[in-house]
Amino acid sequence: MVVDSLVTTTTPHDYRPNLSITLDCFAHLTHKNPQYFPNPEEFDLSRFGGNGPPPYTFVPFGAGPRMCPGNEYSRLEIHVFIHKVVTKFRWETLLRPSQGLPIRLHPHHKP
Numbered sequence: 001m002v003v004d005s006l007v008t009t010t011t012p013h014d015y016r017p018n019l020s021i022t023l024d025c026f027a028h029l030t031h032k033n034p035q036y037f038p039n040p041e042e043f044d045l046s047r048f049g050g051n052g053p054p055p056y057t058f059v060p061f062g063a064g065p066r067m068c069p070g071n072e073y074s075r076l077e078i079h080v081f082i083h084k085v086v087t088k089f090r091w092e093t094l095l096r097p098s099q100g101l102p103i104r105l106h107p108h109h110k111p
Helices: 027-031 070-088
Strands: 089-093 103-107
Touching: 070 089
Parallel strands: none
Antiparallel strands: 089 103
């Protein structure tokens, strides 16, 4: 993700920055930062529960006006997928919920 060029009108201590520089921001640096995500190499969905991570610490689709349009498309895709699984299959739980919730899906038979 590339941030717009730096623009400033104030110069502390007579420092004149080069206004043609470009700031690069790498989302991977915050995605793997243990300050925001304990054990960042471990898959842990619970870190996204509740209010989720702090703003702009997990930005898989970018942020702001240049956010990837795939963000809303992926949200739509997961809703369609869940609808199809719920309406087209009968669910059979294999274990008690205290041990996780593995399931077996059986297609509904059309009469």
